[in-house]
Amino acid sequence: MPYNWLLYALLVAGCLLLLTGCGNGTRVESDGDAFYRGTDDTGAEVVVTERPHRIVSLGRGMDEILLGIAPPEQIAGLTSTVDDPGISCMTEEARAVSVKLKDRSPERVAALDPDLVLAIDGIPKELVDSLRDLGIPVFVSRTPNNLEDIFARIETVGRLIGQEENAAARIAEKRALLADVERRVGDIPEEERPIVVAFAFSGVFGRKDGLFDDMCRRASLRNGVAMAGLTATTAVSMEQVVALNPDVFLLPTWSTEGKTTEEFREKLCRDPLFIHVKAVQENHLYVVPDRYRYNTSQNAADAVYALARAVYPERFADEK
Incomplete structure (x- = not known):
């Protein structure tokens, strides 16, 4: 092989090796100076010198992952929203952790004297930088776009905190749940799958190629607003929603302003814009709790189950 081509091949191989470590990191067993060394989802290097025993989470999805794979004594603090049953799936488990952060200032x-902070990409960069300046390892995780992203996130957290076996067990449990949903509804042809439009109290949600879009796909449903073109930068009008003639409307359940599902239902049914939509005419107005629909932890698999069961109850008739 000519020298130039050999050099090129070595460079490519080196780049690929670096890329395979991005966002996941590796447990270091041989160099003796670190328990974990890798890069987070922003590309920042993260080095944890020894197994963490005072972990702080700065994101609800991270809260639930930690509660799912780590003992309470390994967790120094979670976010305050983990105690809210309207948006958290693990309020009972969270009781074992006494500190819940509402004030997420660096101070x-x-x-809390953390030896590892798990953050999400919505956390201000200034906070992350301040914590790192104090010598605290911070791993920033990107918001997952699908269930596979979530499973990768759980694997990474498992390596970061020395709970690989628990992480693998939790993933296996949720993959089994997804396989059960697939067994029940996976045979439904694409063109026969109901068109579903999900509402928040502020409007529709569920952008194309986002996490809720993947949830719908796995539940053998068609996500209406994704079909209409909703993306992170492109809005969808209510007229576009009506034009889809959705089979199902999913109603919101969680509000910080005291709004209720029943009030939303009544307003929707009275709205002249929607009175001829199939979902309203056939009263296919379903509720899947927002603690599932907005979930970015292992419990997103339960959202898939809840979606499928709400729309296809006859296929879950054997369930109590």
Whole structure:
């Protein structure tokens, strides 16, 4: 092989090796100076010198992952929303952790003496930088776009905190649940799958190629607003929703302003814009709790199950 081509091949191989570590990181067993060394989802290097025993989470999805794979004594703090049953799937488990952060200032987080902080990409960069300046390892995780992203996130957290076996067990449990949904509804042809439009109290949600879109796909449903073209940068009008003539409307359940599902249902049914839509005419107005629909932890698999069971109850008749 000519020298130039050999050099090129070595460079490509080196780049690929670096890329395979991005966002996941590796447990270091041989160099003796670190328990974990890798890069987070922003490309920042993360080095954890020894197995963490005072972990702080700065995101509800991370809260639930930690509660699912780590003992409470390994967790120094979670976010305050993990106690809210309207948006959290693990309020009972969260009771075992006494500190719940509402104030996420650098001073408040540092006061917990963490040896690892798990953050999400919505956390201000200034907070992350401040914690790192204090010598605290911070791993920033990108918001998952699908269930596979979530499973990869759980694997990474498992390696970060030395709970690989628990992480693998949790993933296997949720994959089994998804396989059960697939067994029940996976045979439904694409063109026969109901068109579903999900509402938040502020409007429709479920952008194309986002996590809820993947949930719908796995539940053998068609996500209406994705079909209409909703993306992170492109809005969808209510007229576009009506034009789809959706089979099902999913109603919101969680509000910080005291709004209720029943009030939303009544307003929707009275709205002249929707009175001829199939979902309203056939009263296919279903409720799947927002703690599932907005979930970014292992419990997103339960959202798939809940969606499928709400729309196809006859295929879950054997379930109590």
